[in-house]
Amino acid sequence: MRFSAWQIIKQGLTGNKGWTPHWRSPEPKPEYDVIIIGGGGHGLSTAFYLAKEHGITNIAVLEKGYIGGGNVGRNTTIVRANYMLPGNSEFYSHSLRLWENMETDFNFNAMHSQRGIINLFHSDGQRDAYARRGNQMISQGDDAVLLDREGVRQMLPYLDFEQTRFPIFGGLYHPRGGSARHDAVAWGYARGADMRGVDIIQNCEVTGIDIEGGIVKGVQTSRGAIRAKKVALMTAGRSSQTAAMAGLTLPIESHVLQAFVSEGLKPCIDHVVTYGMGHFYISQSDKGGLVFGGDLDFYASYAARGNLPMAEHVLEAGMTLMPMIGKARMLRSWGGIMDMSPDGSPIIDKTDISGLYLNCGWCYGGFKAVPGSGFSMAHLVAKDEPHGPAAKFRLDRFATGLGLMDEEGTGAQHNLH
Amino acid sequence: MGHASMLNRPEQDAGKDVWNAYLHERANIAGDVEDLWCHDMGCAAWIVVRRNTISHTIYEAKLANEVRDAD
Numbered sequence: 001m002r003f004s005a006w007q008i009i010k011q012g013l014t015g016n017k018g019w020t021p022h023w024r025s026p027e028p029k030p031e032y033d034v035i036i037i038g039g040g041g042h043g044l045s046t047a048f049y050l051a052k053e054h055g056i057t058n059i060a061v062l063e064k065g066y067i068g069g070g071n072v073g074r075n076t077t078i079v080r081a082n083y084m085l086p087g088n089s090e091f092y093s094h095s096l097r098l099w100e101n102m103e104t105d106f107n108f109n110a111m112h113s114q115r116g117i118i119n120l121f122h123s124d125g126q127r128d129a130y131a132r133r134g135n136q137m138i139s140q141g142d143d144a145v146l147l148d149r150e151g152v153r154q155m156l157p158y159l160d161f162e163q164t165r166f167p168i169f170g171g172l173y174h175p176r177g178g179s180a181r182h183d184a185v186a187w188g189y190a191r192g193a194d195m196r197g198v199d200i201i202q203n204c205e206v207t208g209i210d211i212e213g214g215i216v217k218g219v220q221t222s223r224g225a226i227r228a229k230k231v232a233l234m235t236a237g238r239s240s241q242t243a244a245m246a247g248l249t250l251p252i253e254s255h256v257l258q259a260f261v262s263e264g265l266k267p268c269i270d271h272v273v274t275y276g277m278g279h280f281y282i283s284q285s286d287k288g289g290l291v292f293g294g295d296l297d298f299y300a301s302y303a304a305r306g307n308l309p310m311a312e313h314v315l316e317a318g319m320t321l322m323p324m325i326g327k328a329r330m331l332r333s334w335g336g337i338m339d340m341s342p343d344g345s346p347i348i349d350k351t352d353i354s355g356l357y358l359n360c361g362w363c364y365g366g367f368k369a370v371p372g373s374g375f376s377m378a379h380l381v382a383k384d385e386p387h388g389p390a391a392k393f394r395l396d397r398f399a400t401g402l403g404l405m406d407e408e409g410t411g412a413q414h415n416l417h
Numbered sequence: 418m419g420h421a422s423m424l425n426r427p428e429q430d431a432g433k434d435v436w437n438a439y440l441h442e443r444a445n446i447a448g449d450v451e452d453l454w455c456h457d458m459g460c461a462a463w464i465v466v467r468r469n470t471i472s473h474t475i476y477e478a479k480l481a482n483e484v485r486d487a488d
Contacts, residue, residue, distance in 0.1 A: 240445035251441035253419070254470070299454075300420075302447040302471045342441050398441040399433065413440065414419050 002107055022187060023067075023194035028201050031227040032060045034381055035219055037206050037242055038234035039063025041072035041182075041367065042359055044189035044200075045374025046232060046381070048106065051196035053375070054382035059198045060228075061190075062221060064205035068186035071237045074304070074336035075367040076259050076293050078272055078283065080117050080177035082144070084136045087392030087405045088345055093140045094389040095372025096176060102185075102371055106192030110184040111286060117177035117272040118147070118156065120321075122166040130172040137174065145173040156273060158324050165320060166277045177272060179283050185370055209245045209356070216246075216355035232357045232381055237337040238302075239360035246356055251342050251398045253414050255296045256335040257364050258306035260314065262328040264288030278317030282325075290328060292318060296338065296364070298415065306335045338364050342398050344417030345405035348376055349386070349395040357381050358395060363417060420444065421451040421465045424485045447471055453481060
């Protein structure tokens with residue numbers, strides 16, 4: 001069924017009895033052209049674009065839990081294309097253009113809201129750095145506006161501009177950035193892929209990867225063996241465990257990143273605001289909750305929850321920047337598991353095993369990359385060659401030292417990003 | 418600050434693959450691990466902590482130089 005205003009009227013007049021499930025729950029077939037391990041945002045969007053752009057529909061997406069139950073449901077839903085380095089810049093620019101059309105593409109309301117992102121700066125040096133970044137964004141074809149203090153004050157009058165620790169000098173405004181409803185992104189891609197014939201198989205854990213003579217042959221799962229011509233590993237957050245089944249050791253450490261949400265409030269924060277000096281960023285969800293977060297806890301973890309020192313640090317930074325949030329009550333906090341790569345940038349590449357493809361290392365930027373990652377991964381799997389905007393996301397860049405994308409300029413080593 | 422394998426620094430001429438494995442590749446275990454911590458708000462000591470990355474249980478902590486010299 002296609003969703004439209006006409007359907008809402010029709011179903012409303014007929015007791016809403018005609019709505020059907022968004023996707024089927026098929027039994028796994030004995031063989032597929034492509035198996036995607038991981039039914040998160042990236043896996044589902046890869047299946048969708050394989051079907052839509054490349055006409056490959058004999059695909060299974062294998063998910064050990066349920067669709068949208070992993071990191072795509074545990075993030076803070078920021079969408080942006082404000083990267084500077086070649087490699088990242090064109091990739092996220094392409095991804096943002098896909099975001100702008102995705103709801104039409106998969107006929108589902110993902111509540112994508114381009115409310116604008118403002119990165120605050122607090123010194124002359126930081127202003128120069130943001131002016132340079134803004135120019136890079138503009139030359140990539142995206143939008144950026146350098147705001148002075150009064151410009152920021154007009155848009156965000158509730159900030160504490162005179163704070164003694166980091167007085168606000170201005171901000172870099174990225175109008176096309178914003179947020180989206182994370183679950184709806186997963187559901188939209190799942191529905192769009194299912195409509196094109198992709199089998200989405202939930203509660204199906206992959207327990208082994210079959211490789212013969214350096215060629216991938218299929219997978220072993222909790223629901224039996226499934227043969228496949230090509231297998232895509234798309235389990236960011238658990239990449240090391242999945243890759244280990246194929247005998248691969250990845251340049252990845254898993255870290256926990258905490259996020260927090262307040263009780264629902266009336267609209268008060270209209271944009272996404274980032275406060276890099278304090279390690280804090282915030283936006284308001286359409287339900288009214290203030291959604292905010294900070295930096296990693298900075299120790300390897302799969303616990304999906306963090307510790308109190310970082311929670312305290314984030315809340316202190318929030319209170320420094322916008323004292324008004326002290327009146328809100330916190331509803332809950334949680335942690336997502338980040339695939340941290342040594343240079344802070346992701347990996348979309350072939351492996352040494354024929355027919356086995358790797359997509360991992362999304363660090364804390366996986367959500368905004370969902371469409372771009374799927375589009376580029378689909379191209380890689382279908383054509384066996386990298387897609388232009390993602391061509392620099394090579395697995396071997398750490399071994400060779402060539403083409404590292406260290407956006408923060410801190411070094412291509414673990415624990416620095 | 419990373420896995421305790423960082424204490425076993427390769428020889429300078431060990432070759433590219435060995436150094437890549439040492440610097441970048443990680444077993445990244447979901448379960449019991451030994452990793453390096455720096456007590457940076459306190460005595461600045463480097464310690465090896467044996468702990469669980471799923472439950473956050475800490476079993477044991479030893480001074481890093483004692484662990485290194487014992488090998």
